Amino acid sequence: xxxxxxxxxxxxxxxxxxxxxxxxxxxxxxxxxxxxxxxxxxxxxxxxxxxxxxxxxxxxxxxxxxxxxxxxxxxxxxxxxxxxxxxxxxxxxxxxxxxxxxxxxxxxxxxxxxxxxxxxxxxxxxxxxxxxxxxxxxxxxxxxxxxxxxxxxxxxxxxxxxxxxxxxxxxxxxxxxxxxxxxxxxxxxxxxxxxxxxxxxxxxxxxxxxxxxxxxxxxxxxxxxxxxxxxxxxxxxxxxxxxxxxxxxxxxxxxxxxxxxxxxxxxxxxxxxxxxxxxxx
Amino acid sequence: xxxxxxxxxxxxxxxxxxxxxxxxxxxxxxxxxxxxxxxxxxxxxxxxxxxxxxxxxxxxxxxxxxxxxxxxxxxxxxxxxxxxxxxxxxxxxxxxxxxxxxxxxxxxxxxxxxxxxxxxxxxxxxxxxxxxxxxxxxxxxxxxxxxxxxxxxxxxxxxxxxxxxxx
Numbered sequence: 001x002x003x004x005x006x007x008x009x010x011x012x013x014x015x016x017x018x019x020x021x022x023x024x025x026x027x028x029x030x031x032x033x034x035x036x037x038x039x040x041x042x043x044x045x046x047x048x049x050x051x052x053x054x055x056x057x058x059x060x061x062x063x064x065x066x067x068x069x070x071x072x073x074x075x076x077x078x079x080x081x082x083x084x085x086x087x088x089x090x091x092x093x094x095x096x097x098x099x100x101x102x103x104x105x106x107x108x109x110x111x112x113x114x115x116x117x118x119x120x121x122x123x124x125x126x127x128x129x130x131x132x133x134x135x136x137x138x139x140x141x142x143x144x145x146x147x148x149x150x151x152x153x154x155x156x157x158x159x160x161x162x163x164x165x166x167x168x169x170x171x172x173x174x175x176x177x178x179x180x181x182x183x184x185x186x187x188x189x190x191x192x193x194x195x196x197x198x199x200x201x202x203x204x205x206x207x208x209x210x211x212x213x214x215x216x217x218x219x220x221x222x223x224x225x226x227x228x229x230x231x232x233x234x235x236x237x238x239x240x241x242x243x244x245x246x247x248x249x250x251x252x253x254x255x256x257x258x259x260x261x262x263x264x265x266x267x268x269x270x271x272x273x274x275x276x277x278x279x280x281x
Numbered sequence: 282x283x284x285x286x287x288x289x290x291x292x293x294x295x296x297x298x299x300x301x302x303x304x305x306x307x308x309x310x311x312x313x314x315x316x317x318x319x320x321x322x323x324x325x326x327x328x329x330x331x332x333x334x335x336x337x338x339x340x341x342x343x344x345x346x347x348x349x350x351x352x353x354x355x356x357x358x359x360x361x362x363x364x365x366x367x368x369x370x371x372x373x374x375x376x377x378x379x380x381x382x383x384x385x386x387x388x389x390x391x392x393x394x395x396x397x398x399x400x401x402x403x404x405x406x407x408x409x410x411x412x413x414x415x416x417x418x419x420x421x422x423x424x425x426x427x428x429x430x431x432x433x434x435x436x437x438x439x440x441x442x443x444x445x446x447x448x
Binding site: 049050052059061063150153155157158159164167168172175235238 | 332334335336337338364365366367368369398399400401402403421422423424425426428432448
């Protein structure tokens with residue numbers, strides 16, 4: 001209880017954290033939240049094999065999230081010892097670990113893109129979101145492999161192999177549904193309408209991303225944006241789906257300003273640790 | 282001294298060959314190719330392992346089982362380190378491991394250069410059925426019962442089987 005109170009108070013203060021920790025938490029939150037979202041399909045997939053596929057992807061994403069959280073925790077703890085940590089919202093947590101970072105931060109401290117927190121919708125919406133995000137991750141990790149931060153480069157190298165499978169799987173499903181029946185085509189069109197306005201945020205760097213790039217540990221989003229567009233165009237063409245043009249897009253997630261959906265995800269995901277602190281099984 | 286050291290490392294290797302993957306119990310951690318290094322300094326044993334998939338839930342159990350096996354054989358000061366680079370690949374799996382997989386009813390991984398790219402609807406790998414040895418097989422799903430496997434079915438003997446996918 002004490003922990004909750006302290007975080008709630010301090011989170012009113014705008015977070016001033018080290019850019020490297022913020023950048024890593026952003027990557028961790030992206031993967032954790034999408035993993036949590038996709039796992040909603042567990043036991044509800046349209047066919048057994050695809051139920052297993054989407055939950056396997058969830059498992060890979062949570063594996064990536066663990067790597068990022070563990071690394072972030074290590075940096076935060078080290079910096080705190082040396083007195084240089086400015087991670088004010090995390091002060092109440094004492095020494096942090098991967099679980100505390102996932103279960104005990106509040107909505108405004110999460111830095112994931114809005115795209116990953118949107119509801120799963122129908123199968124078309126889940127597929128399209130996965131395709132947009134896997135394409136983004138594929139090019140992002142390809143660049144992150146060159147990061148001067150060797151730990152980040154290693155996580156990218158490892159994760160890229162898994163994302164390759166995700167990208168191929170989701171590409172095939174976009175084509176299958178887009179170029180499928182009238183019903184599946186229509187559902188893909190609906191999914192594009194819902195999700196497209198959330199794709200722009202992927203390529204709009206937050207301050208910590210820009211700083212990370214300037215320090216040679218980050219990724220140039222301007223570089224991967226055209227590659228992402230090219231891939232989406234290629235798959236949409238084969239899927240007989242129209243490619244929307246440049247449009248107004250929603251943003252803010254990277255800075256902690258989320259849609260109402262994130263609160264519900266966290267309420268469910270964090271409930272156990274909040275209600276029974278330090279419980280294990 | 283060098284001799285004693287190499288004998289001890291051989292001894293540890295022997296112990297590790299009997300630590301099995303909890304998900305695929307015919308494969309030892311050595312067969313899987315996840316043991317990256319064994320170091321012996323004074324009384325400390327350091328085993329470096331690498332995960333197969335980032336989210337593989339078996340990894341924690343494997344690290345614990347390695348520790349238990351070493352304790353059982355009298356080692357006390359044990360350190361288990363995890364590295365993720367270079368990333369694990371099925372090419373590190375031993376031939377013995379592949380043979381054991383086949384006997385267990387799981388098709389062993391093909392060499393990785395065959396697939397593992399992003400091209401959609403690429404030609405499927407030719408996977409040999411572990412039951413009847415036919416190559417006349419079909420992929421049902423790229424994702425299987427664990428992160429490391431995909432699902433296939435044999436068109437000849439009609440049996441479904443797991444394929445330990447290339448990675």
